[in-house]
Amino acid sequence: MKPSVVTIEPNGHFCSDCAVRGAAVCSSLDAAELREFEHLGRRVHFDSGETVFSEEDITTSFYNVLEGVMRLYKLLPDGRRQIVGFALPGDFLGMNISGRHNFSADAIGAVTVCQFAKAPFGRFIEDRPLLLRRINELAIRELSQARDHMVLLGRRSADEKVATFLLGWRERQVALKGLSDTVPLPMSRQDIADYLGLTIETVSRTFTKLERHGVIEIIHGGISLLDPARAEALAAA
Amino acid sequence: MKPSVVTIEPNGHFCSDCAVRGAAVCSSLDAAELREFEHLGRRVHFDSGETVFSEEDITTSFYNVLEGVMRLYKLLPDGRRQIVGFALPGDFLGMNISGRHNFSADAIGAVTVCQFAKAPFGRFIEDRPLLLRRINELAIRELSQARDHMVLLGRRSADEKVATFLLGWRERQVALKGLSDTVPLPMSRQDIADYLGLTIETVSRTFTKLERHGVIEIIHGGISLLDPARAEALAAA
DNA sequence: GCTCAAATTTGATCTCTGTCAATTGGCTTT
DNA sequence: AAAGCCAATTGACAGAGATCAAATTTGAGC
Numbered sequence: 001m002k003p004s005v006v007t008i009e010p011n012g013h014f015c016s017d018c019a020v021r022g023a024a025v026c027s028s029l030d031a032a033e034l035r036e037f038e039h040l041g042r043r044v045h046f047d048s049g050e051t052v053f054s055e056e057d058i059t060t061s062f063y064n065v066l067e068g069v070m071r072l073y074k075l076l077p078d079g080r081r082q083i084v085g086f087a088l089p090g091d092f093l094g095m096n097i098s099g100r101h102n103f104s105a106d107a108i109g110a111v112t113v114c115q116f117a118k119a120p121f122g123r124f125i126e127d128r129p130l131l132l133r134r135i136n137e138l139a140i141r142e143l144s145q146a147r148d149h150m151v152l153l154g155r156r157s158a159d160e161k162v163a164t165f166l167l168g169w170r171e172r173q174v175a176l177k178g179l180s181d182t183v184p185l186p187m188s189r190q191d192i193a194d195y196l197g198l199t200i201e202t203v204s205r206t207f208t209k210l211e212r213h214g215v216i217e218i219i220h221g222g223i224s225l226l227d228p229a230r231a232e233a234l235a236a237a
Numbered sequence: 238m239k240p241s242v243v244t245i246e247p248n249g250h251f252c253s254d255c256a257v258r259g260a261a262v263c264s265s266l267d268a269a270e271l272r273e274f275e276h277l278g279r280r281v282h283f284d285s286g287e288t289v290f291s292e293e294d295i296t297t298s299f300y301n302v303l304e305g306v307m308r309l310y311k312l313l314p315d316g317r318r319q320i321v322g323f324a325l326p327g328d329f330l331g332m333n334i335s336g337r338h339n340f341s342a343d344a345i346g347a348v349t350v351c352q353f354a355k356a357p358f359g360r361f362i363e364d365r366p367l368l369l370r371r372i373n374e375l376a377i378r379e380l381s382q383a384r385d386h387m388v389l390l391g392r393r394s395a396d397e398k399v400a401t402f403l404l405g406w407r408e409r410q411v412a413l414k415g416l417s418d419t420v421p422l423p424m425s426r427q428d429i430a431d432y433l434g435l436t437i438e439t440v441s442r443t444f445t446k447l448e449r450h451g452v453i454e455i456i457h458g459g460i461s462l463l464d465p466a467r468a469e470a471l472a473a474a
Numbered sequence: 475g476c477t478c479a480a481a482t483t484t485g486a487t488c489t490c491t492g493t494c495a496a497t498t499g500g501c502t503t504t
Numbered sequence: 505a506a507a508g509c510c511a512a513t514t515g516a517c518a519g520a521g522a523t524c525a526a527a528t529t530t531g532a533g534c
Contacts, residue, residue: 096377146384202490437481
């Protein structure tokens with residue numbers, strides 16, 4: 001939204017104690033490579049609502065999300081928006097073949113990324129097939145998720161969409177922070193609507209309905225999943 | 238649909254005069270590698286309607302489409318279907334990280350594929366980073382297409398969906414067979430509906446409406462694009 | 475050419491979700 | 505605490521596309 005005010009920590013971070021080490025691209029590197037890799041990336045912070053990169057921008061960097069949540073979206077000429085995904089710690093952004101980003105990304109809440117300039121990163125990959133393999137793995141995983149989301153967008157009802165979203169989001173939280181039935185939802189209702197191909201009103205009504213039926217409880221900044229089994233049933237339909 | 242009757246040409250085909258050489262994965266191989274590669278793949282034919290592989294099947298092979306069209310789709314438990322793409326000559330199928338296919342694929346009309354057993358193909362890639370790079374490129378391109386399709390499914394009207402589909406399909410035909418305003422549509426209306434997240438009736442009505450307005454002419458086995466400019470306008474909206 | 479089945483088109487109606495509008499709630503600023 | 509603002513909720517209504525149903529066209533055998 002607003003022009004980015006970016007804070008670059010000049011120095012003093014180490015991959016070896018990186019929060020996402022193991023989950024991220026860098027999991028394919030050994031200790032020696034990691035030390036070299038360290039010099040390629042810079043930690044960069046973004047404040048809530050800041051845009052990290054925009055669709056059609058020339059790709060100058062790749063990004064490894066370290067902390068926070070980002071929304072990834074595409075806009076139609078008339079302003080309609082489709083959120084194509086939410087990025088969480090461990091996600092790797094910026095791959096493309098056109099040399100331009102094919103979606104926009106902005107921070108939902110405070111975000112920290114590990115930013116790599118495109119050229120040196122490309123050179124680093126060159127003779128590290130394992131890293132390329134890892135990147136390929138991530139791309140294929142995303143492709144699979146994208147296809148799942150197509151099914152949701154094209155063939156599921158509003159109720160199913162919302163239930164599926166809540167369960168899927170919880171799943172990701174669990175993978176990141178461990179099991180809990182309290183699901184934080186840092187994104188707005190509008191974000192959820194644009195992710196599910198619905199309107200904000202329909203999302204809101206569906207949340208209310210789920211709450212009335214005792215499936216969830218709407219709490220500040222998220223929901224509490226009271227009846228996971230019923231939610232699963234709604235999602236599968 | 239029916240159990241597959243597969244014809245394996247025992248021998249006598251050569252990558253060097255393969256129709257998709259250059260467009261496909263193999264474009265990254267040099268002459269020497271190609272000769273070795275030749276022994277890995279077998280040409281296999283599928284008749285119209287035959288299933289090449291099914292979602293959740295253990296992945297035993299990769300496929301390079303040589304001729305024909307395939308529909309790639311996912312089913313919900315209750316039978317609703319979402320077609321996640323159509324595969325044309327040059328497309329590479331079977332990549333996944335779970336070891337299982339994450340969609341089903343069947344032949345629309347007669348199809349020829351170049352089939353590779355998973356293990357030897359994996360070994361062949363092992364020490365050929367260029368091939369891996371090429372596969373990665375294809376995955377990333379598909380990912381980009383998948384995201385475009387999410388926008389269509391989530392945020393476009395029926396008219397826009399159909400117009401976008403016709404233009405996109407024509408584009409692929411052009412890339413494959415050269416420019417023509419006659420667009421063959423080998424897939425059924427139901428397939429188109431399941432690709433666009435619509436019903437067959439809506440697709441049919443939209444075709445009729447486009448024809449009434451002089452944008453297309455519905456011809457045997459396809460359409461003729463009478464007014465590409467107006468179609469573009471409808472698609473962009 | 476004739477028959478039967480399947481695909482497509484067309485029509486009538488319904489309903490889910492969108493649109494428009496007003497209200498409520500939460501948070502920040504003063 | 506009051507004012508102002510934005511996000512979220514709720515209500516009333518409308519419409520795009522789905523559903524149900526029937527007619528028509530197309531294609532495969534015979």
